[in-house]
Amino acid sequence: MLFNSFEFALFLPLSFLLYWFVFKKHLKAQNFFLLAISYLFYGWWDWRFLSLIAFSSLVDFIAGQQIEKSNTKARKKLFLWISICTNLGFLGFFKYFNFFTESFADMLNMVGMQTNPWSLNVILPVGISFYTFQTMSYTIDVYREQMKAEKDPIAFFAYVSFFPQLVAGPIERAVNLLPQFKIKREFSYEQGADGMRLILWGLFKKVVIADNCAIFVNEVFANYQTASGLELILGAVFFAFQIYGDFSGYSDIAIGTAKLFGFDLMTNFRTPYFSRDMAEFWRRWHISLSTWFRDYVYIPLGGSRVGKGRAVFNTFVIFVVSGFWHGANWTFIVWGALNAVYFLPLLLMGKNRKNTDTVAENRVLPNLRELWQMGSTFGLTCLAWVFFRSESVGDAWSYITRISSMNYRLNLNMRPSLFVFFCITIFVLVEWQIRNSNFAIRIKHLRVKILRYVVYFGLLLLIGLFGAFNETEFIYFQF
Amino acid sequence: MGRFLFKLSLFGTIFTILCGLYIYLFATNKSDTIYIKIISPKYCSFILGSSRASQGIEPLVLMKNLNLKHEIYNYAFTVNRAVWGPSHLKAIKKKLKKCDTSALFIIECNLWSFYSKSSKLNSFPEENAPPNSIVFPNIHPNFEYFSGGYDFPNLHLIIPSDGKENSYVNELGRMVITKKFDSTLIDQNIKTKMKTYANKFNSVIKDERRFKYLSETIAELSKYGEVFLVRMPVANEMLVLEEELAPKFDERMKAISNGRYINLKYLSNTYITTDGNHIQNKYVDSVTCIIADSVNIQLKR
Structure with a gap:
């Protein structure tokens, strides 16, 4: 049963009512x-x-x-x-x-x-x-x-x-x-309301952001040999948003659903694309898996409190194993190894815990230096995503080499619509706004109740219009 | 809990009413052609098949020429939706009004609906697309279609018509193309279409399940009236490709239909198409008349 399916839309309210009224x-x-x-x-x-x-x-x-x-x-x-x-x-x-x-x-x-x-x-x-x-x-x-x-x-x-x-x-x-x-478990109104907000935001991320990006991404990755450099760059960037929307959307729905039943699950993503270096990215991306590997593999291997050679080996192992966890394909292993290569210089220079706070804390906008750091980290992430998304390492390599072909015309029939850019912009702005909190749309500062409901209404409308229910699975189901 | 449920239901109700009202008011026969067909009432007689039939067979002409007792509705869809399989048969049954045994069913048989991608031979991909995926059709406003079956990411349904659309669905389900085609545009369309179909040609294989389900569809519909298979005229280039892919297609159709097969492929030179696939709007009535005449002859009326 998929979270974005008709069956789940019946399953969830029925289970919820039975749970709180019959089995409470x-x-x-x-x-x-x-x-x-x-x-x-x-x-x-x-x-x-x-x-x-x-x-x-x-x-x-x-x-x-x-x-x-x-x-x-x-x-x-x-x-x-x-x-x-x-x-x-x-x-x-x-x-x-x-x-x-x-x-x-x-x-x-x-x-x-x-x-x-x-x-x-x-x-x-x-x-x-x-x-x-x-x-x-x-x-x-x-x-x-x-x-x-x-x-x-x-x-x-x-x-x-x-x-x-x-x-x-x-x-x-x-x-x-x-x-x-x-x-x-006792029902709490606050917990229930937070659960619903998380489900709503998670669905938006999945069906509006991820599924809309997927249309262009699939076209680019299927025809990367004929796509131009610009289309290939856009394909990689869109995939970055697709996988984030898809996976963090699932996590939000999961955490929200658990809240409806009186449970608190751990946060899995903390605005990872605003990270200033790769170490920060890995503290914010798929936190439950990263910390699992840290606690049950990395630390037992000695972690970083060993000689430099051993620390490099441990880091490499953890990233490669994490890549392999995602799937039985060399592309995932290379993706893991590439992330290790990104991470290792920070570890060796002792800068891997430099950015443990939130970017532009207590400020509205980041400074130029932070902007550059976030941009370059995002660029490196996108490059690694090409391996993650490609069918084979050879395909990924051709994809990357073709980016530098300096051909920046639009060759493919499919083009990303302005609507997708609009949605991504809204998404990035909301994410920026909530980079300090665990909740996306608690919107406490929207004190006028009616405004809050207008936001919920708008999100629901977008979900209704763009929901490819029953059609698209969540990417991480395959893992 | 009471407060939570009250707020949730109030919000849900207001949202549903507003959305329903909007769809009810603005979903016209020019907005979303699939939606309009899905929400239509049940009918006794049908024209079924692919977009060749959806655009090319006019129900009103059939009714006039055949003196039909019941209205006949054009319930044909694009070839990726109107594929012979369990879900499409179910969708047809949901639209079928069981009147008596005097109904008429014209099934346009399109070669491409019997061929599947080799990777899809274990499944029926069309089951996820409307009308096949819709559990409750024939209702307007149809929230199920709105939330799930929507032609993704198609915004036509919620944008009120500006009167500039190139097509609309008439009252008996035929998709009428109002766009003007000059010979340059037609040549260009045919070239593009042939390229697409040549690629398709290399990636598909015959799917025996589709033939079996067409037979099942015919058997089911025969309980309520007469069933005829029709092969529509196409552009010459398309005909050559189709003959190369399936030289014995006509014999197979003849056998499945017990001889009730109206083969119009020989008219492929006579009627000009818009893209190699669909005959132009100005020829629709005369092609439909030929179909009606053939039905009359076969029924010895």
Whole structure:
């Protein structure tokens, strides 16, 4: 079930009403209902994959308890590894099996040994990368004694499968989300209103910004060999807005929906395109994944508090793994590696934590220096996005080399409409306005109530007019 | 909770009423041609098929020449929507008023609606496009179309007509093209269209599922009246391409229709098209008359 679908438009209000009117009296009933609707939500794609998520939850539930009960370190480790191997095993099989066999066959072919890759017709279960990471964080935290093992299977299963963030994040930590399943939820007007605003803004980002940009982006990337330099630059810039609108839009809808059910999820994006360097960008982009890798891979590897050589290696590993997490394709690995190359000079010069505040704090406009920093960071990001979006590394390379062809005419039949530029401008202005806050359209300074409703009305109208409901999936579903 | 639900429903109601009123007042037969067809009432008889039929077969002429008991509605769409499959059959059924067994169905069969991209052989991509994606058609204002099925990103529906449109849908569903075409423009259109179709030609393969669903559509409609298949005249260049792609297409159509196949491809030299695909507006009545005559002959009236 997609957030931008007719089914979800029925599912959400029905679930909301049943949750608060029928199942509100007991915590167990609330959790059981959430589990049931989450499984319904997930099973809507393919009910067969429910067994996968149920099995993964069961293994981690048992592993968590066994880790806590175990007296010896070795036994604790054994159960931790059972959990990690099960989760990574599923992920490896469903997501990376064909990639590894094909890459292995390519390698053999390169050294003259002709072989055909043995590939399986494996369907990638929606959101597998998200929920496996979420559930793994639980067993690791229990192992590290940062939290107690969960005794209530319903609460635990509901935590793993919590529908708002199940298929595309934010990847929640058990420490943050699981305790919320242990307290009976009471409805709060403020929380509900914030939830609705987030859903509205998220939908705007998805169906107005991302889906409109996608039309031009698809045309440019499909015909990059005939597109002019200007069109290629525009294609990359539009893709930057498409992926941001798409993914942060999903996160906003997820966080908003969770709020309607009385939950607070972590913020996943903090206006990343206003970053002044790549280190700041990575503190603001897909925060739940970046911090996951930081806490469970980078720091255990030694982080940056090691020798320079080792720190460079750790950084490289973290970016490449993060790229590979996105998909079984060399393009994602190169994208990750390129970001590591951007990041490393900052790390080596000790400037990676230089910009930890918000740009132009307490000012209306940025100064020229900040403008240049933001522009160059955005440019570098767009360049990396070309690898992310292209079908192959070769395609991405041709795309980039063609940009410098100095041909700046408009060759393609498809042109971005003025309306898209208008929407992007509005979007950037709103994002600039809210760069200090977690909420996009709380618009507290719009004290006249009627004005606030005019803004909501306008957004709804744009969503209604430009909503390609049922047609476009969220990009991050494929991961 | 009460305050939250009250505010939400009040806002939702005002929004819905205002939007509904706007669509109801401003969605005219010149605004969005698909919307107009979707919201039309149910009919007993239909002209079905692709844009060749949507622009090229006039219901009023058929009614006059065939003395039809029921009004016949042109429920043909563009070729990517009017493809023979489960969702299009469902859409036709939703529009069908089951009167008696005296209905007439003219199905324009277009070669391109039997060919699919090889990557799409496991699915029916047209199911996501109106009219096939619309669960509740025949309602005006239609919020479902407004919120989901909209011809993305087409703003025509909400922009009031300025009277300068090049086309409109007449009261029985035919899309009337009012734009004037001179020979230079036609040549240019044909060249562009042929380029598009030549590319298409290289990327599609015959999709047997489409033939099966056409047969199912015919079987379903035959319960309510007579069904005829029609192949419309096109430009010579297009005909050559189509004959190359499917030389036995006519035989297949004849077999599927049990001989009730009106083949007008031989008129491809006679009637000039606007783009190689669609006959010009001035020829629509005479082509429709030929179809009506053929129906009369076959029914021995």
